[in-house]
Amino acid sequence: MSTGRQAPRIADIRAFVIDSKGRGGDYHDRESGHWLVDGDIATPMSGYVEYRHSRTAWGIAVLGSILVEVELDDGTVGVSTGLGGEPACFLIDKHFKRFVVGADCRNISLIWDQMYRASLPYGRKGLAPAAISVVDLALWDTLGRWRGEPVYDMIGGKTKERIPAYMTGVRPDVARELGFWGAKVPLPVGPAQGPAGMARNLEALTKYREMAGEGFPLMVDCYMSLDVPYAVELATRCRAAGLDIHWFEECLNPDDVDGHRLLKERAPTERWTTGEHEYTRYGFRELLRHRAVDIIQPDVMWVGGLTELLRVSAMAAAYDVPVIPHGSGNYSYHFVISQPHSPFVEYLNTSPQSDQVNPVFGGLFENEATPVNGKVQLDDAPGFGLALDRSAANLIRPYGD
Numbered sequence: 001m002s003t004g005r006q007a008p009r010i011a012d013i014r015a016f017v018i019d020s021k022g023r024g025g026d027y028h029d030r031e032s033g034h035w036l037v038d039g040d041i042a043t044p045m046s047g048y049v050e051y052r053h054s055r056t057a058w059g060i061a062v063l064g065s066i067l068v069e070v071e072l073d074d075g076t077v078g079v080s081t082g083l084g085g086e087p088a089c090f091l092i093d094k095h096f097k098r099f100v101v102g103a104d105c106r107n108i109s110l111i112w113d114q115m116y117r118a119s120l121p122y123g124r125k126g127l128a129p130a131a132i133s134v135v136d137l138a139l140w141d142t143l144g145r146w147r148g149e150p151v152y153d154m155i156g157g158k159t160k161e162r163i164p165a166y167m168t169g170v171r172p173d174v175a176r177e178l179g180f181w182g183a184k185v186p187l188p189v190g191p192a193q194g195p196a197g198m199a200r201n202l203e204a205l206t207k208y209r210e211m212a213g214e215g216f217p218l219m220v221d222c223y224m225s226l227d228v229p230y231a232v233e234l235a236t237r238c239r240a241a242g243l244d245i246h247w248f249e250e251c252l253n254p255d256d257v258d259g260h261r262l263l264k265e266r267a268p269t270e271r272w273t274t275g276e277h278e279y280t281r282y283g284f285r286e287l288l289r290h291r292a293v294d295i296i297q298p299d300v301m302w303v304g305g306l307t308e309l310l311r312v313s314a315m316a317a318a319y320d321v322p323v324i325p326h327g328s329g330n331y332s333y334h335f336v337i338s339q340p341h342s343p344f345v346e347y348l349n350t351s352p353q354s355d356q357v358n359p360v361f362g363g364l365f366e367n368e369a370t371p372v373n374g375k376v377q378l379d380d381a382p383g384f385g386l387a388l389d390r391s392a393a394n395l396i397r398p399y400g401d
């Protein structure tokens, strides 16, 4: 009896630190003046005056980007990027490597389970699943390259030919001109600035609505900066002002599932979303079973990688809750094209003033997909279709060097 095609074993996994602002999986590692770090954006630190003016001030990108390479014993090499800097590289090199090297390259679920269970004593949320995610994405990329197939074909194939994208930035007018599905803008001010801050928020959102024009979906990202009464008041005032906000995103501390349920209860006609800072199927199980949000937004580079995102997605499908992942460029695109209940993707505009369509990973890869006329099309390049740009090679440093 045939035993089928023999698969190579994994010969090595290598973690690299990326020493370059604007390249790689850490979205916020930007030069000063960039809208993503120095724009008017409310954050959980907005209550502290000295950390209000810039997200860099409180260390939003202190970890930085990493790159992971997986090499098979037949010479196939896959690659991925993500977040976590030296601490993530430490976890990969000192802890997770033992579950990867020597494994059959097809056994991604087994490797994932061992990494996750072995890191439970210190992991579960944050850095540990982020590091697991980058390993997982490198494993999927490597398997795709060995099989000669794009990742989306290994997880169900295409449910749509092109993926509509919405653009996140401070130029909803540009998003509309470029043919995007909609635009998402940041909320400028948090509750610590009181009624005057609320008025400033209304003024800013009114301006964003004017830029977007009528009828163009406009979403507001609140980046964990609000509490329940403030978020309800904000939504109520926006509605009264006719701003037609399509969703309010991540209003609360991600651990406050009950608070999200209250938002829904107190303002049931709004769409409330969250999830970019939630992790694994266990985190999303809570959001889903309490019917706390209308859309979930896991980040495939943090949630536990593609392996875990598929489990989260299966759960969400049973609640008819759409999965619209946070950022993540090609990693999200491959996932979304394969999922019937993921109608569109986020395109995080990484140009300094959010008025140009640049690759999300900033030229780290040669052939990253970017939206054209507001839509993403994927070719049939194997893996995630990302090859390291040679000119970026001198910007990556092997962990430990």
Ligand SMILES: [Mg+2]
Binding pocket: 221, 222, 223, 249, 250, 276
């Ligand atoms: Mg967000």
